[in-house]
Amino acid sequence: MIRSLFVICPTLLIAVLTLYGVGEGEPRADFRYVNPSEIHTLDPVRMSWTQDFRVALNIWEGLTVWHPRTTEPIGGAAEFPPHVSADGLTYTFAIREDARWSNGDSVTAEDFVRGWRRAMEPGTAADYAFLFTDHIAGAEDYVTFRRQAVSTSMSPDELDQHAAMLDSRFGDVGIDAINDRVLVIRLNNPCPYFLDLTAFPAFLPCHQSIELLRERYGNLPTNSRALVVYDTQWTKPDYHRNGYPGLITNGAYRLADWKFKRRARLEVNPFFREADTIACRTIDMVVYDNISAALMAYEAGDVDFLPAMNVPYDHELARLSRTGERPDFHICVVLATYFLNFNCTMPVVGGRPNPFTERAVRRAFSLVVDKDRIVNLVLGRGDRAAYSFVPPDAIPGYDPPTGLANDTDAARSMLAEAGYPSGKDFPTVGILHTQTDERVCQVLARMWEETLGVRVELRSKETKTFAEDKADHRFLIARGNWYGDYSDPTTFLDCLASGNGNNDSGYANPEYDALLAEAAAATDPADRFALLRRAEAIILNDVPILPILHYAEPIAIKPYVKGLYPNARLWFPFRYVRIER
Amino acid sequence: MIGLLVRRVILGAVTIACIYTLTFVMVILLPGNPFQQGERNMAPEVEQALRARYHMDDNWLYFQEFLTGAIRLDFGPTFTYSDWTCNQILASALPVSMLIGLLAILIAVMVGVPLGVWSAVKRNGWLDNLGLGFVLMVVSLPTFVTGTLLLIVAAVQLHLAPIGGWGTLAHLPLPALTLSLPFTAYIMRLTRASMIETLSADYIRTAVAKGASRRTIVWKHALKPAFLPVLSYLGPATAQAMTGSFVVEKVFGVPGLGQHFVNAALNLDAGLIMSTVLVFSTFLVVLNTLIDTLYAWIDPRIGRAV
Numbered sequence: 001m002i003r004s005l006f007v008i009c010p011t012l013l014i015a016v017l018t019l020y021g022v023g024e025g026e027p028r029a030d031f032r033y034v035n036p037s038e039i040h041t042l043d044p045v046r047m048s049w050t051q052d053f054r055v056a057l058n059i060w061e062g063l064t065v066w067h068p069r070t071t072e073p074i075g076g077a078a079e080f081p082p083h084v085s086a087d088g089l090t091y092t093f094a095i096r097e098d099a100r101w102s103n104g105d106s107v108t109a110e111d112f113v114r115g116w117r118r119a120m121e122p123g124t125a126a127d128y129a130f131l132f133t134d135h136i137a138g139a140e141d142y143v144t145f146r147r148q149a150v151s152t153s154m155s156p157d158e159l160d161q162h163a164a165m166l167d168s169r170f171g172d173v174g175i176d177a178i179n180d181r182v183l184v185i186r187l188n189n190p191c192p193y194f195l196d197l198t199a200f201p202a203f204l205p206c207h208q209s210i211e212l213l214r215e216r217y218g219n220l221p222t223n224s225r226a227l228v229v230y231d232t233q234w235t236k237p238d239y240h241r242n243g244y245p246g247l248i249t250n251g252a253y254r255l256a257d258w259k260f261k262r263r264a265r266l267e268v269n270p271f272f273r274e275a276d277t278i279a280c281r282t283i284d285m286v287v288y289d290n291i292s293a294a295l296m297a298y299e300a301g302d303v304d305f306l307p308a309m310n311v312p313y314d315h316e317l318a319r320l321s322r323t324g325e326r327p328d329f330h331i332c333v334v335l336a337t338y339f340l341n342f343n344c345t346m347p348v349v350g351g352r353p354n355p356f357t358e359r360a361v362r363r364a365f366s367l368v369v370d371k372d373r374i375v376n377l378v379l380g381r382g383d384r385a386a387y388s389f390v391p392p393d394a395i396p397g398y399d400p401p402t403g404l405a406n407d408t409d410a411a412r413s414m415l416a417e418a419g420y421p422s423g424k425d426f427p428t429v430g431i432l433h434t435q436t437d438e439r440v441c442q443v444l445a446r447m448w449e450e451t452l453g454v455r456v457e458l459r460s461k462e463t464k465t466f467a468e469d470k471a472d473h474r475f476l477i478a479r480g481n482w483y484g485d486y487s488d489p490t491t492f493l494d495c496l497a498s499g500n501g502n503n504d505s506g507y508a509n510p511e512y513d514a515l516l517a518e519a520a521a522a523t524d525p526a527d528r529f530a531l532l533r534r535a536e537a538i539i540l541n542d543v544p545i546l547p548i549l550h551y552a553e554p555i556a557i558k559p560y561v562k563g564l565y566p567n568a569r570l571w572f573p574f575r576y577v578r579i580e581r
Numbered sequence: 582m583i584g585l586l587v588r589r590v591i592l593g594a595v596t597i598a599c600i601y602t603l604t605f606v607m608v609i610l611l612p613g614n615p616f617q618q619g620e621r622n623m624a625p626e627v628e629q630a631l632r633a634r635y636h637m638d639d640n641w642l643y644f645q646e647f648l649t650g651a652i653r654l655d656f657g658p659t660f661t662y663s664d665w666t667c668n669q670i671l672a673s674a675l676p677v678s679m680l681i682g683l684l685a686i687l688i689a690v691m692v693g694v695p696l697g698v699w700s701a702v703k704r705n706g707w708l709d710n711l712g713l714g715f716v717l718m719v720v721s722l723p724t725f726v727t728g729t730l731l732l733i734v735a736a737v738q739l740h741l742a743p744i745g746g747w748g749t750l751a752h753l754p755l756p757a758l759t760l761s762l763p764f765t766a767y768i769m770r771l772t773r774a775s776m777i778e779t780l781s782a783d784y785i786r787t788a789v790a791k792g793a794s795r796r797t798i799v800w801k802h803a804l805k806p807a808f809l810p811v812l813s814y815l816g817p818a819t820a821q822a823m824t825g826s827f828v829v830e831k832v833f834g835v836p837g838l839g840q841h842f843v844n845a846a847l848n849l850d851a852g853l854i855m856s857t858v859l860v861f862s863t864f865l866v867v868l869n870t871l872i873d874t875l876y877a878w879i880d881p882r883i884g885r886a887v
Contacts, residue, residue: 012687026748041663048621122627123634129624150630227630235664260665260673261836262747286746288834292729293745296737300744464613464849471622501622 029265029284031561031577033305034294038261038287042235042247044201045119045126050483050570054307055285056201058266058574059249063093063112063183063198068573069565071487073195077107077205077250078183081195088190088523089137093183093198100271101207102254103245109177111250115206116175122150123227128202130501131485134494135194137174137186145169149226159225189520192528193488200485207248210234213241252278252575261287266574279563279578298556304579306556307570315380317554322382330566331382332553335394335484337492339386340431340444340546345506346473352427356476360418362543365477366404367411368451369444375549378443382554386547389496389536390489394550394568398489398529403540403547408451415452423453430459432475434466440548441479470504480504480545489532490516496539507544585877586870593866600862601648601855608851609640615660615849637851647855656856661848667856670841674825675860677747678837682823684757686815689764694804694811696765697772701807702799704777712769719766728759728832745834756833760826764818768811775807809880816872820865824857 035051044056057065065076074080078093085091099107119126120133120143133140149162174186187194197203213231233239237246237255247255252274253266266283268275286303288294291311297303309317309329321329342356342365343349355361371385384391388400412422420426429448433441438460445456461469470478482502484491494500497516498508512535519531539545557564563576616631617623632638635658636646650657656667700709719727735755736744742755779785780803788798825839838857845853 012683038662039664040661043664046663122624122630127621127623147624147626151626227634229634232658232663233666260662260670261840262673287836288745289840290745290831290834293732293832293834296732297744297746300737300740302744302746462613462847464615464617464847467617467622468613501624504622 029282030280030579031282031305031574032284032286032303033307033572034288034291034298034303035285036291036294036308036310037289039258039264039285041232042255042258043124043232044115044204044206045121045124045128047201048127051307053201054570054572055255055264055266056204057199057251057571058253058283059251059255059269060201060204061099061251062200062203062205063095064195065573066196066199066569066571068563068571068576069567071567071569071571073199076199088192089187091185091187091194093185095181095183096273097181098273099250100269100273101248101250102269102271103207103248104271105207105248106180107205107250108180109183110180111205111207112183112203113175113177114208114210115204116202117170117173118206118228118230119202120146120173121228122147123229126202128200128485131197131200131202135187135189135191135197137188138172139174140188142169142173146226152226154226162226190523192525193486193490196486196488205250207250209245209248212244252573253283256282263287274575278575280574283574295556298558301558304558304561305564305572307553307572309554309556314554317556318380318382318552321554326556328556328559330555330557332555332566332570333382333384333391333394333568334551334553334570335391335487335491335568336482336551337386337389337391337547338383338440338479338481338549338551339389340548341470341475341478341480341505342544342546343473343476343478343506344544345508349474349476350430352476354476355418355420355426358418359542360414361420362546363404364411364414364418364452365448366543366546367407367414368447369546369548370406370447371548372406374440374443378439379549382552383549384552386549387540389539389545389547390492391484391550391568394484395487395489397525398532400489401533401537401540404543411451420452420454423455426452426454427476428455428457429476430457432459432461432466432469432478434463434479435460437479473504473506478504481551489529489536490519493532493535493539496544505544507539507542509538509542512538512542586874589870589873593870596866597859597862601651601859602644604855604858605644605647608849608854609643611849613849615851643851647852651856651859656859657852659845659850659853661844661850661853667852670853671838671856671860674836674838674841677835678825678830678839679823681753681757681760681829681835681837682819682821682825684753685761685764685822686819688757688761689768689818690811690815692761693765693768694772694808697769697811698776698799698804698807700769700773701776701780702795709773712773716766716770719762724759724763724826724828725832727762728756728829731755731759732832745832747834747836752833752835756829756835759832760822760829764822767814767818771811771814772807775810776803779803779807805879809876812872812876812879816869817865820861820868824861824864 039052039055040049041047041052042056044060047053047056061076063076063078064073064080067074077099078095083092095107095109101107118124120129120139129143133143154162176184178184210230213234215229215231235247236258239246252269252272254269255264256267257265264285268278268281291309294306295309295311298306317329318331320326321331342362343354344357346354347357348354375383375385387402390400392400431441431445441458445458448454448456469475482492482495493516495502496507498513515531515535519528522528522531553570555566560579560581562578562580564572614623614628616628636643647657659665659667659670696712700712703709732755735741743751746752785798785803788802825837827839827843830837830839841853841857845857
């Protein structure tokens with residue numbers, strides 16, 4: 001019996017291995033890069049992660065695209081520049097005659113209307129619907145109308161009436177396909193960065209074949225039938241339900257194969273206008289959850305490009321890059337800020353009084369923080385100490401004001417003036433954060449305890465619980481971070497407008513809101529930036545948030561890889577990549 | 582033996598039903614919004630509509646829906662990776678984990694049992710002490726250390742295997758070996774202890790007195806009863822190994838099931854949490870039933886007792 005086990009086991013082993021071996025032998029792609037996690041979604045209107053953007057923007061193409069080096073908008077699927085009316089409110093795009101989908105169909109203006117309309121629909125749960133409601137005429141009304149509908153239980157008759165109204169209501173939105181090649185966009189206010197936005201994933205077109213996968217009322221639960229939803233499998237290249245041909249895209253590449261948690265393979269879209277000039281015909285995006293293993297694979301030459309190196313020893317990688325010992329390691333100064341939110345809105349949090357509703361207290365806490373020490377001694381990755389919300393030198397023409405510097409004496413006297421001399425009677429301060437913030441939060445706690453005499457406790461939570469507590473203002477101080485979506489100060493400053501869904505501090509200042517509104521209506525770019533600068537000075541003075549640092553991202557590009565440029569958006573179009581060994 | 586099997590199947594079904602209910606209760610008690618991507622806040626109307634769409638606004642309905650789906654082997658959507666269904670994720674991850682787990686258990690049995698027998702036969706000799714040292718080392722070192730060491734030595738220094746990832750035969754040995762180490766150590770000690778006890782039994786003394794060769798005594802008369810504790814350990818061990826190891830998968834970048842146990846809970850991905858728990862518990866119940874049946878077959882007294 002036992003001996004037979006010893007015979008069966010190796011036989012079974014060989015059989016399994018043989019079975020497993022079937023189907024091997026796929027050739028290496030021309031270019032391989034690492035994704036630090038699996039793609040969360042390839043649906044352009046749902047995605048919000050940089051690594052997802054990277055794949056999407058290589059397989060789709062918006063009306064404009066970002067320059068591979070400067071990230072300035074340049075021509076994409078539409079002729080560049082578009083015609084802009086004198087008042088800056090109407091953009092007329094001419095879709096390129098040679099713009100093609102990966103099945104050879106022409107890209108039409110209607111494809112953009114379809115894509116943008118999906119991005120506004122509550123059923124797709126788009127994080128970026130605000131980019132449409134904030135800028136495009138009539139979009140706010142349409143989205144409000146739809147959100148009301150999906151949060152109301154409707155009878156079948158009401159549903160039919162609502163469905164009949166959908167197209168006419170959308171007709172009031174300033175997105176019009178005049179014909180196959182002409183798309184006219186009407187804006188609420190002049191938007192100097194609109195061509196930057198049209199390169200963003202939420203503004204990508206969508207091929208008409210997706211309509212084959214739209215779910216009908218009958219398939220949806222009765223209380224959510226007003227939702228417009230699509231079969232989530234539509235992003236698969238090999239999905240064919242209901243005659244669906246599989247994912248069709250219009251970018252330089254098409255998605256050839258996607259194996260969950262293993263890799264995604266991109267191949268040149270044969271119908272792309274410059275397909276013949278693309279050097280790397282196949283691209284593999286391989287998933288490495290463990291960045292240390294990814295780094296070893298990079299060192300061994302298994303992969304050519306690491307767009308993230310968030311390892312515990314990243315300060316050492318940054319040092320190697322700074323000293324020039326590893327010219328293939330680069331530090332990208334990213335359009336992003338790491339900060340703390342002070343709860344400015346709730347007088348009582350968790351049964352304790354909230355002293356941070358007072359500006360003097362927030363200012364005192366801010367004055368204590370030695371940001372240079374955090375950036376250089378604690379992290380050492382090449383991040384920059386932040387004295388403004390908008391990163392300096394990141395947005396051409398915008399020079400942010402400088403906020404409070406480190407001044408411990410002033411901090412102590414300010415806290416005393418606020419009624420808490422030496423931290424007396426000050427309630428215990430909880431810092432809400434996630435596990436990745438542990439080091440920074442410990443240092444902050446120490447600085448406040450030593451200088452102000454207050455008691456600080458760290459409240460580490462899992463990401464989802466953290467996000468919910470933060471959104472519900474269940475904190476005194478909470479870690480925040482913000483990645484700019486487009487090259488304009490408002491991508492940061494809008495977050496602190498009263499009632500903004502991402503205003504976690506609950507800050508509300510009519511003067512600040514008025515300046516933002518005034519800037520939105522301004523037609524002169526210099527005046528506009530001056531207004532935004534004044535607005536930012538207000539928040540740096542009121543301190544609803546305490547900027548700590550502007551992120552730096554270490555990346556690695558093999559020396560033989562040409563045409564890939566480190567930039568603030570971590571935007572890497574692979575169509576320009578050449579391998580020169 | 583048929584009676585034993587029927588009883589175990591019924592008990593198994595009840596166990597799985599209880600596990601499902603408990604998991605469900607824990608999932609609905611978890612705070613947080615499972616639909617949220619990143620840290621951007623979601624409009625409340627959108628969250629409400631999505632909860633309605635997936636029946637998460639009505640716990641009892643959701644409980645029934647998921648259960649009926651699970652019986653039909655349809656575990657529904659995931660929220661973290663919305664382009665994939667739970668079934669697709671399980672279909673992609675389970676074979677990987679099963680393959681590595683199976684290999685790990687095979688290595689553990691093929692190495693652990695002979696080493697345990699030799700240790701018992703050569704009790705307190707140099708082989709036994711060496712084995713004890715091995716066991717201590719493997720039990721003391723967590724797999725993220727042994728895995729990383731193996732990765733650095735075998736893959737980076739000696740170029741014997743690729744550095745992490747998945748897709749070819751060459752990707753198999755390192756994670757399987759790493760995963761097998763703690764099982765090998767445990768099986769070795771279990772076999773040793775059991776063998777020592779068996780070798781001092783009366784019937785072994787009788788066999789020695791009758792002049793049976795040492796080889797026959799050890800491998801024919803002693804190993805069979807001594808193997809029983811190992812066999813009962815193999816049920817849960819195989820289930821544990823075959824449903825994935827978070828650490829080994831993380832170290833070697835293996836796209837197995839283990840990571841989904843942890844990540845699904847962190848992401849509040851209700852469907853994926855419940856489907857992975859159900860898969861794991863089903864494996865455990867099925868393998869335990871099989872092992873118990875095998876146990877009764879090897880030692881008929883057990884079957885008769887039931």
